[in-house]
Amino acid sequence: QVQLVQSGAEVKKPGASVKVSCKASGYIFNNYYMVWVRQAPGQGLEWMGKVNPTGDNKVYAQKVQGRVTMTTDASTSTVYMELSSLRYDDTAVYYCARVGVVGTNDYFDFWGQGTLVTVSS
Amino acid sequence: DIQMTQSPSSLSASVGDRVTITCRASQRMSSFLNWYQQKPGKAPKLLIYAASNLQSGVPSRFSGSGSGTDFTLTISSLQPEDFATYYCQQSYRTPYTFGQGTKLEI
Numbered sequence: 001q002v003q004l005v006q007s008g009a010e011v012k013k014p015g016a017s018v019k020v021s022c023k024a025s026g027y028i029f030n031n032y033y034m035v036w037v038r039q040a041p042g043q044g045l046e047w048m049g050k051v052n053p054t055g056d057n058k059v060y061a062q063k064v065q066g067r068v069t070m071t072t073d074a075s076t077s078t079v080y081m082e083l084s085s086l087r088y089d090d091t092a093v094y095y096c097a098r099v100g101v102v103g104t105n106d107y108f109d110f111w112g113q114g115t116l117v118t119v120s121s
Numbered sequence: 122d123i124q125m126t127q128s129p130s131s132l133s134a135s136v137g138d139r140v141t142i143t144c145r146a147s148q149r150m151s152s153f154l155n156w157y158q159q160k161p162g163k164a165p166k167l168l169i170y171a172a173s174n175l176q177s178g179v180p181s182r183f184s185g186s187g188s189g190t191d192f193t194l195t196i197s198s199l200q201p202e203d204f205a206t207y208y209c210q211q212s213y214r215t216p217y218t219f220g221q222g223t224k225l226e227i
Contacts, residue, residue, distance in 0.1 A: 035217070037165075045157075045165065045208055047217040061216040095164055105171045106212040107155040111164035 002026040004096055004112035011118045017084040020115045022096030029053055029077040033099040035108060036070065036081045038092040046092075050099060050106075051079060086119045093117075123147050123211050127220035134225060138199045142223045144192045144209035153213035156185055156194045159222075160205045168207075169194065199225075 007021040022034065036048040048068060049060035055072035069082045079096055094115045097108035124147035134140050144154065152172035157165040167176045169185035172192055182197040196203055204227055209220040 044222045045159075045210070045219040047210075047215075047219070050215075059215050063216075097164075100167075100170070102171045102174065105153045105155075106217070107167060107170035108157075108165070108210075109167050109170075109176065111166070114164055 002098065002110045004098065004110055006094075006096060006112040006115045009116040009118070011120060012086050013121055014086055014088060014119055016086050016119075017082060018086060018117050019080055019082040020094050020096075020117070022079045022081070022112050024077045024079070024098070027098075029074060033106070034070075034072075034079045035097050035099055035106075036068075037095045037097060037108070039095070039114075040089070040092040043092075048081070048094075083117075086117075088119050091117065091119045122216055123150065123214055123218050125209055125211055125218050125220040127207075127209055127223050129223060130221065131224040131226060133227065134199055135227065136199050136201055140196045140199055140225065142194045142207055142209075142225075144187075144194070144220050146190045146192075146211055146213075149189045150211055150213035152188045153211055154185075154187065154192045155210045155212065156183075157208045157210065158203075158205045159208065165208065 003025045005023045030053045035050040051058045051070040067084050071080045096112040098110040099106050100109040126145045128143045154172045156169040159165040173185045184195050206222045206224045
């Protein structure tokens with residue numbers, strides 16, 4: 001069965017960086033893009049970007065462009081999301097999700113369990 | 122960016138009710154619209170993709186319709202496990218954007 005297992009919660013100071021991992025299993029890693037979506041406490045969902053399995057095709061949301069880096073390691077079926085220059089409003093649960101495709105419609109069919117990143121001094 | 126507006130933002134209903142949630146896009150986007158359910162403390166779950174396609178394993182009481190700018194999610198007969206927050210999401214153009222959510226309460 002498809003599983004996405006994310007790394008554990010993090011507490012970071014403002015200005016620091018955080019790197020969250022997402023290990024995939026139960027499907028052919030090289031066949032699917034991955035997205036990262038975050039959710040601030042009590043708020044809605046915010047798409048951060050997507051990355052292909054080989055890590056050489058990425059699209060980032062403008063809001064985090066310049067601070068976010070998404071990478072992949074196909075040898076371990078793991079996707080990473082690194083966010084730098086952390087601010088208090090980066091406090092959120094960060095999710096990875098697999099991208100399914102019908103035609104050119106992307107949808108997010110399997111999700112990780114989420115990783116809470118807290119930015120606090 | 123494409124703005125997605127859901128209505129209502131919250132909804133009170135009872136078990137057995139028929140419920141409809143609406144999602145309106147700020148520009149036409151064919152059928153590039155997906156629906157998710159999220160329960161507290163859990164990751165979202167895909168319900169409907171490409172406006173009207175039921176994701177595998179999702180009960181048939183869930184259905185989606187619409188194209189262009191107006192979309193609906195319908196639950197034909199609410200069950201206790203359906204009380205959750207629902208989000209629409211467009212994949213017509215990046216950045217992909219979500220609606221603000223509709224909280225379905227008893």
